[in-house]
Amino acid sequence: MKSEGAREMALRYRTIAADLAGRIQHGQWEIGAFLPSEPDLAAEYGCSRETVRAALKRLEDLGLISRRKGQGTKVIRTVPAEQFHSRLGSIEELTQYGQSASRSIQAVERVRAHGAVAALFGKDEGTELVRLTTLRRNPEAESSPVARSEVFLSPEDFQLVEGELEDSQRLVADLVAERSGRRLVRVLQSIQAVPLDEETAPALNRAAGDIGLRLSRRYIDEEGKVFALVISTHPGDAFVYESVLERGTLPAEAGA
Structure with a gap:
């Protein structure tokens, strides 16, 4: 897959982040549960891993998830911490x-x-x-x-x-x-x-x-x-x- 343009990627990762946040808030993944891997999310959303990584960084900034190398992406809140x-x-x-x-x-x-x-x-x-x-x-x-x-x-x-x-x-x-x-x-x-x-x-x-x-x-x-x-x-x-x-x-x- 060709690398997405910077503008397209910015719009895409925000859309994916909003969708993931909504799924978390509606209980698809409870606190303590792990989100799918980056490759799986990239396949689900039809985008690059770079775009998925940017979306997950957005969720991390919102305090919804924690990410550790080798341990996956864990849900730690269901609503943004800094609202x-x-x-x-x-x-x-x-x-x-x-x-x-x-x-x-x-x-x-x-x-x-x-x-x-x-x-x-x-x-x-x-x-x-x-x-x-x-x-x-x-x-x-x-x-x-x-x-x-x-x-x-x-x-x-x-x-x-x-x-x-x-x-x-x-x-x-x-x-x-x-x-x-x-x-x-x-x-x-x-x-x-x-x-x-x-x-x-x-x-x-x-x-x-x-x-x-x-x-x-x-x-x-x-x-x-x-x-x-x-x-x-x-x-x-x-x-x-x-x-x-x-x-x-x-x-x-x-x-x-």
Whole structure:
């Protein structure tokens, strides 16, 4: 069999990994059971052993299987170990997010606002900003990143919180609001499915082209001004975002 092209292989191994994960979750192989050998799986799926190996590596990254040379591939979980749930229904719940996902700062740099960043922040093109690149992990599975984020602040606001960022797990915007005397009154959020780029994918233990979930949040003060912009990207297959919608009372009903 000819070696599969890189793009075809990437699509194929993800499909096979998803199918195997589904079969595990539905009980075809119980915890402690061994999956078929690589040659057998390659024959079953009509693909190369290289593609099967990549699919099994994906299941291993999800914590579903363990692999040891000469011992085979054993099922150790039936659901992904690092699946992370975020249920946010208010600003108060959002500010508690830092308690459920530990943050590490990967880089701090001064940049110029352009394009989408300038538009979302409400800044002129070329305005100087500070960009923090951070990585959040699930405390229950430290090897599994749940988000790579870019946090944009004004240089003045960054100076107010610079000394606290390494030791604090609070949301950066929450710290900025407190230290600057602002009141955080609104968060505008958009959610978009995106392919992971070559910079973000490795940070999330994924392959470039895998689907991610991008959340853009604009933090707004009592004057209606955006003072922080956070763009977070999550692995699409391991992050669950839940929101709460409640039935309100219409004005006509209120007077009834």
